[in-house]
Every structure is written in structure tokens, then in C-alpha cells.
Amino acid sequence: MTFDPAWNGASEGGTKHLSSPDQMVEDFLACVDYIGTRPYVDRDKIGVIGICGSGGFALSAAKVDPRIKAVATASMYDISRMQKNGFGDSMSDDDRLATLKTIAEQRWADYESGDPVLTGRGAPLTWDAEENPVGAEFGEFYSRPRGYHHRAIAQFTMSSTQSWMNFALLDDLEWLAGRPILLIMGDGAHSRYFSEDVYEAAPQPKELFIVEDANHVDLYDKLDKIPFEKLNAFFTKAFAG
Numbered sequence: 001m002t003f004d005p006a007w008n009g010a011s012e013g014g015t016k017h018l019s020s021p022d023q024m025v026e027d028f029l030a031c032v033d034y035i036g037t038r039p040y041v042d043r044d045k046i047g048v049i050g051i052c053g054s055g056g057f058a059l060s061a062a063k064v065d066p067r068i069k070a071v072a073t074a075s076m077y078d079i080s081r082m083q084k085n086g087f088g089d090s091m092s093d094d095d096r097l098a099t100l101k102t103i104a105e106q107r108w109a110d111y112e113s114g115d116p117v118l119t120g121r122g123a124p125l126t127w128d129a130e131e132n133p134v135g136a137e138f139g140e141f142y143s144r145p146r147g148y149h150h151r152a153i154a155q156f157t158m159s160s161t162q163s164w165m166n167f168a169l170l171d172d173l174e175w176l177a178g179r180p181i182l183l184i185m186g187d188g189a190h191s192r193y194f195s196e197d198v199y200e201a202a203p204q205p206k207e208l209f210i211v212e213d214a215n216h217v218d219l220y221d222k223l224d225k226i227p228f229e230k231l232n233a234f235f236t237k238a239f240a241g
Helices: 021-035 053-064 079-085 093-113 133-142 160-166 192-201 228-238
Strands: 047-051 070-074 181-186 206-211
Touching: 021 053, 021 079, 021 160, 047 053, 047 228, 053 070, 053 079, 053 192, 070 228, 079 160, 093 160, 181 192, 181 228, 192 206
Parallel strands: 047 070, 070 181, 181 206
Antiparallel strands: none
């Protein structure tokens, strides 16, 4: 089962383009509610695959929902850590305070206008690959026919950032103990430190699988790089018992 997150894409309700750690995780829990009530589904064989930010959401959901028996991630991003600390944990305390002040002022403006301001486009339409290699990677996917969709604008309400900075997704990973975790990443992925750190923090059984000659976005859609056989073997073993 695949889905658009609440308030994004084709999903209805709420403030469009709102991004919430609690809601993003709740989406996964609601999917388990649904598929576990289908007559053709074995409730003891429910697993989750999360790509990019959804990898973090999948792990966070499984952490509090033992109905999820196994989790695989690809190019996993910890959005809460990214928002709180910046890319590569590079954000200074002064920069963080300045960001929070800007968002706080924007909330009044949003309230008065009734039209929340969105963040800058996370996948730029044009880019300098040397100056902004991460933006170039996302732009080549989301802002080109390769991955473009008119509802996937790579922007969220600016005020959403506060929730991500305030609530950690991936604390208490030890709660996953006994349920297998597979973390897949490209050897050239700018995001690989997220998967590496989760691998160090997570309990057994766990595996970090590295795809050679692959960047972060390659594992979104490059059929010759996505390790389908590895995923199939992982879930087959996880559900064998």
C-alpha cells in the first residue's frame, strides 16, 4: 500500500502542505490499521518500506507499533534532526535562534493573512551543482520529467519547521528490539550519515546494505540500482517465523 501524506499530494483536509512529524508517523499507523483489517492480509506479516524522509517515519512508527514486524529504509533521512541541526549537523546556535525568530514572526503574518507562507522549493528549478550539490540532486528528480508531479512541489508551510525542530523522530530505537531492520544507502549518498547513525543506535537484528555507484536519489527510481532481491530476501526471512 502506498499513500500521499496527510495534507499533501492528493490527500484531503487540513492546511495544504502542512508537514508534521506526528501526522507523518500517524499516516503509517493508519495504513497498518487498514491493511490489517483486509481479509487477505496476515497480521503477523506486515512490514514497511520507507524512502528518504519516509524511512525515518517508518522507523518511528514501528518503534511504537509492534504490529509492524520488519522495516526497510532506502536513502533514509531524519527530517527532525535535519531541521533542528542543519545538514551535517552544521547549524550554529545563533543560526537556529535566528530561524526560530523568523518562523515565530511569520506565524502572526500567516494568521492575519489566512494564507500560510511556504518554505523555499527544496528541489530548485535551476541550480549550480558545485555550489549546491544536494539541491542539484533533488532538482534533477523533482523538477524534471524524471520525477516531476504538479502536486509534489517540494515545499511545506514555513511554520511546520517548528514541530520538526521540537520533536525527535528517532529517539528510543531500542524499542524495536527483536524486529529486523534493513538500512539501504548509496555509497555516494549525501544522506548516508543518517543511515549510519541509525545503524549504530538500533538494536539487533539490523543490517546496513550499501549500493555501489549510487547517490541518494538513485534509490528512488533507478531500477538497476534498487536492490529488489535484497528487499525480497529480507522480508521473506523476517516473516518466515
